[in-house]
Amino acid sequence: MDYFNYKKNKLFAEDVDINILAEKYGTPLYVYSKRTFLEHFHKVKNAFSDMETLICYSVKANSNLAVLNEMKKAGAGFDIVSGGELYRSLKTGVDPKKIVYAGVGKTAEEIRYALKSGILMFNIESTEELKAINNIAKAMKTRADVAFRINPDVDALTHAYVNTGKKESKFGIDIMMALNIYKSAKKLKHINIKGVDMHIGSQITSPIPYINAVSKIARFVSELRRENINIEYLNLGGGLGVIYDEEKPSTADVFARAIKPHIAGFDLKIILEPGRFIIGNAGVLIGRVTYVKKGRTKNFLITDTGMNDLIRPSLYGSYHKVIPVNVKKSADLDYYDVVGPICESGDFLAKDRHLPQMEAGDLICVRTAGAYGMSMASNYNTRPRAAEVMVDGAKHTLVRERETLEELTAKERMIK
Ligand code: LLP
Numbered sequence: 001m002d003y004f005n006y007k008k009n010k011l012f013a014e015d016v017d018i019n020i021l022a023e024k025y026g027t028p029l030y031v032y033s034k035r036t037f038l039e040h041f042h043k044v045k046n047a048f049s050d051m052e053t054l055i056c057y058s059v060k061a062n063s064n065l066a067v068l069n070e071m072k073k074a075g076a077g078f079d080i081v082s083g084g085e086l087y088r089s090l091k092t093g094v095d096p097k098k099i100v101y102a103g104v105g106k107t108a109e110e111i112r113y114a115l116k117s118g119i120l121m122f123n124i125e126s127t128e129e130l131k132a133i134n135n136i137a138k139a140m141k142t143r144a145d146v147a148f149r150i151n152p153d154v155d156a157l158t159h160a161y162v163n164t165g166k167k168e169s170k171f172g173i174d175i176m177m178a179l180n181i182y183k184s185a186k187k188l189k190h191i192n193i194k195g196v197d198m199h200i201g202s203q204i205t206s207p208i209p210y211i212n213a214v215s216k217i218a219r220f221v222s223e224l225r226r227e228n229i230n231i232e233y234l235n236l237g238g239g240l241g242v243i244y245d246e247e248k249p250s251t252a253d254v255f256a257r258a259i260k261p262h263i264a265g266f267d268l269k270i271i272l273e274p275g276r277f278i279i280g281n282a283g284v285l286i287g288r289v290t291y292v293k294k295g296r297t298k299n300f301l302i303t304d305t306g307m308n309d310l311i312r313p314s315l316y317g318s319y320h321k322v323i324p325v326n327v328k329k330s331a332d333l334d335y336y337d338v339v340g341p342i343c344e345s346g347d348f349l350a351k352d353r354h355l356p357q358m359e360a361g362d363l364i365c366v367r368t369a370g371a372y373g374m375s376m377a378s379n380y381n382t383r384p385r386a387a388e389v390m391v392d393g394a395k396h397t398l399v400r401e402r403e404t405l406e407e408l409t410a411k412e413r414m415i416k
Contacts, residue, residue, distance in 0.1 A: 002033060003036050004036075015394040019363065024396075025389055028305035029286045034390055037067070053271070054098060054269070054270070061280070068094075079099075080101050080102070100197075101121070102123040103123075116140075122147070127184075143189075144191055147196055150173055150220065151198075159318075175217075182227070196235070206250065238273040240252065240276070242280040242371075275371055275372075286325065286364070288304050289362045301339065306348075307340055309373070310373045311376050311378070319350075322349060324365070332357050333354050336352075338351075349366055
C-alpha cells in the first residue's frame, strides 16, 4: 500500500506531480509520502492494540529528522544503534523512555551518553558489553536498565547479509548460554534486568521464522521466571518484509496473529522495532536520464542517480522496480539496464528491465527506496547526496537540502 500513483499519465506522490518536485528540487531526489508511512505505522500499532505495546521505529531504516519527528508525533519510540542515532532521536523531543539501544559494539562514550539521556533500556549483545555497562553505570552512580538480545538460532529465510538470528551470526547471545548471563547480571549492582530481546533479520516475508524464534524465547522467559528473574518486556525486533517485486509478505495482522498465541498469558509488555515495513514503500528515488547508450548487446539508461544514492542493488543484488515518471502511451518497449554515472560495473539500479523507450531528460522513479536508501547513501565519486522531500497531501517540504561541493570538502585540510 502506498500513495505513489499515476494520474493522467504522470506519477504523483499523494497529490503532488513528481515532475514539479524534480523541477523545483532537482535530481537525484528522494520523495517520501507521509500518508503512506503513517498508515504503515498504524497498521502495526493496530495489530497489537490488545497488548501493551511500544513501537520503536528503527532509525537506521531512514533517519531523516522530519521522518523521525512524524513518527514521534504519531506516538512511536525509537530503536537506535549508535550515539548518532540517539542524538537524532532526542532532537525530536521524544521521551527518552521510549528509546531502546541495540548493537554489538556500543562504545564507552555511547553508553555514557545513553545513560545520561535516560533511555528505556540497552539491548545487550555480549558478556563483555554487560561488564562495560555495569562499570560505566557504577562510575556514574546509576543503574542501567537492560534486556539481553537472544540469538535463538533460527533461519529468517532472507538474504544472508541481513539474517541475524542464526548461531553463527555476530548478533545476540546464544540461547544456550543466555541463562547464565541473566544469572550473573542479576548479581550486578548497577544493572536492572528489564526484558528479553530478539531480532532475527530483515525483509522477512513468512511468519514461520518468527513463530520458531518466539516459541523458543517464550520457553526461555519461563525458565528465567523459574529462576526468579523478573522479565517485564519482550522485544520482538523488526524485520517485517515489504513488496519490492512479487514477494507476498505477511501483513501486520497475520504476523500478530501468528505470534500472539506463543506469548499469551505471559503478561509481558511488547516492544516492536519495525523499520522497512513502515518507511520502505513510503519513499521513491527520482533520477533523470543523462544519456541513452545503445550497445551491441545492451541498452543502458545512464541516469544521474546510482549506487551512492541507493546501494541495495549493488550490495545485495536487490530488486527495485523502476518506472517512468511520465507514461508515454505510444512508445515501444525496450530492454534497459538502469545505471548510474559511477566508475564501477556494480553501479546499477536495475538490470534488463522492459521499459518504454526513453530519451535523455526523461525522469525515472525507483520504487520502494524509503528504507535503507538515503540512510546508506555515500559521497562516493564526490557526489553530493540527494535532496529529500516530504509530501503530505498537496504540500511538499524540502526536508534535507542537497549537499554542496563546499560542504563535501569543508572538513578536509591540505598540508602545506
Ligand atoms: N532492530 C534491529 C536490532 C535491527 O538491527 C534492525 C535492522 C531493525 C530492528 C529493523 O529491521 P527492519 O524492520 O527494517 O527489517 N540494509 C539492509 C537492512 C539491514 C537491517 C539491519 N537491521 C537492507 O537494505 O536490506
